[in-house]
Amino acid sequence: MEKKNIDWSSLGFAYLETDKRFVANYKDGAWDEGVLTSDSQVRITECAGVLQYSQSCFEGLKAYTTQDGHIVTFRPDMNAARMKDSCERLEMPVYPVDKWVEAVDQVVKANDAWVPPYGSGATLYIRPYMFGSSAVIGVKPADEYQFRMFCTPVGPYFKGGAKPITIRVCDYDRAAPHGTGHIKAGLNYAMSLYAIMDAHRQGFDENMYLDPGTRTKVEETGGANFLFITKDNTVVTPKSSSILPSITRRSLLYVAEHYLGLKVEEREVLLDEVKDFAECGLCGTAAVISPVGKIVDHGKEICFPSGMEEMGPVTKKLYDTLTGIQMGRLEAPEGWIRVIE
Ligand SMILES: *Cc1c(COP(=O)(O)O)cnc(C)c1O
Numbered sequence: 313m314e315k316k317n318i319d320w321s322s323l324g325f326a327y328l329e330t331d332k333r334f335v336a337n338y339k340d341g342a343w344d345e346g347v348l349t350s351d352s353q354v355r356i357t358e359c360a361g362v363l364q365y366s367q368s369c370f371e372g373l374k375a376y377t378t379q380d381g382h383i384v385t386f387r388p389d390m391n392a393a394r395m396k397d398s399c400e401r402l403e404m405p406v407y408p409v410d411k412w413v414e415a416v417d418q419v420v421k422a423n424d425a426w427v428p429p430y431g432s433g434a435t436l437y438i439r440p441y442m443f444g445s446s447a448v449i450g451v452k453p454a455d456e457y458q459f460r461m462f463c464t465p466v467g468p469y470f471k472g473g474a475k476p477i478t479i480r481v482c483d484y485d486r487a488a489p490h491g492t493g494h495i496k497a498g499l500n501y502a503m504s505l506y507a508i509m510d511a512h513r514q515g516f517d518e519n520m521y522l523d524p525g526t527r528t529k530v531e532e533t534g535g536a537n538f539l540f541i542t543k544d545n546t547v548v549t550p551k552s553s554s555i556l557p558s559i560t561r562r563s564l565l566y567v568a569e570h571y572l573g574l575k576v577e578e579r580e581v582l583l584d585e586v587k588d589f590a591e592c593g594l595c596g597t598a599a600v601i602s603p604v605g606k607i608v609d610h611g612k613e614i615c616f617p618s619g620m621e622e623m624g625p626v627t628k629k630l631y632d633t634l635t636g637i638q639m640g641r642l643e644a645p646e647g648w649i650r651v652i653e
Pocket of ligand 1: 535557560595
């Protein structure tokens with residue numbers, strides 16, 4: 313396989329059309345076999361459930377080239393299981409977990425020329441998604457669905473080092489109590505667009521959402537979970553039923569405990585105690601960890617001792633260990649790395 317002629321390290325996080333994508337259709341109560349296709353266009357009725365009532369969910373994961381030259385994915389079974397949860401909550405048909413993981417293999421294999429080489433800092437981002445494709449005018453679930461999966465190469469998240477970001481405590485909510493915050497539904501993102509653009513207009517990089525019920529506890533940002541480090545090096549992450557369970561965050565907690573011997577806590581985190589932490593980071597597939605240097609709560613600044621120049625020392629260790637596992641430099645826990653070729 314000859315790699316595409318791309319300057320990998322200068323890629324951003326944007327859609328670049330690749331050669332093949334996977335498409336499966338659900339009709340008359342069953343999924344078809346699914347195929348790889350070169351056709352990147354989706355053709356659906358103007359009245360499709362997804363277009364009228366936003367019946368859709370998605371996932372995001374990456375394929376990498378490891379140090380010894382294999383193309384691998386990281387815990388794809390976790391993404392498949394999470395999409396199952398999303399589908400059940402949205403009255404959509406579940407795509408079987410084992411076939412889901414095989415579809416990822418197929419898509420990556422068919423686009424292996426697009427998988428960035430080891431050391432480039434770039435990765436292949438894979439976007440599985442499902443939507444109601446048949447006509448719906450009365451409010452109800454669609455009868456037919458499409459499950460698709462495409463991939464696109466994305467550049468190093470941090471060009472020239474991971475600079476800490478500044479976030480604000482947000483007055484808008486991303487999820488209702490007992491709502492859909494814990495699933496990866498497109499609608500959660502549609503609702504967050506105004507809040508993130510408003511944050512940018514005010515000069516902030518991200519929003520810190522609070523618990524929608526009492527607005528006293530830390531939840532997450534629009535697309536990443538929080539990790540905090542206490543002054544005695546305990547890793548703390550907020551616990552709430554309206555947080556999206558990040559696979560990166562769950563992997564980092566495991567790494568903290570089992571690779572670095574740190575104490576970990578998943579518990580409610582009050583906004584009032586955030587000023588006492590030594591480090592703060594945001595975790596998700598895209599960046600693994602983005603360090604947070606400052607949180608602004610209505611003009612009141614919380615500045616972490618790790619500062620605005622670089623990642624805090626514990627955050628850095630977590631980042632290096634997890635990316636070392638993903639890139640094959642460190643031994644992975646059983647089942648975390650799926651070798652594709
Ligand atoms: C996808 C997502 C995350 C990150 O999850 P990962 O599995 O680590 O990529 C965090 N928060 C929200 C709201 C998300 O949609």
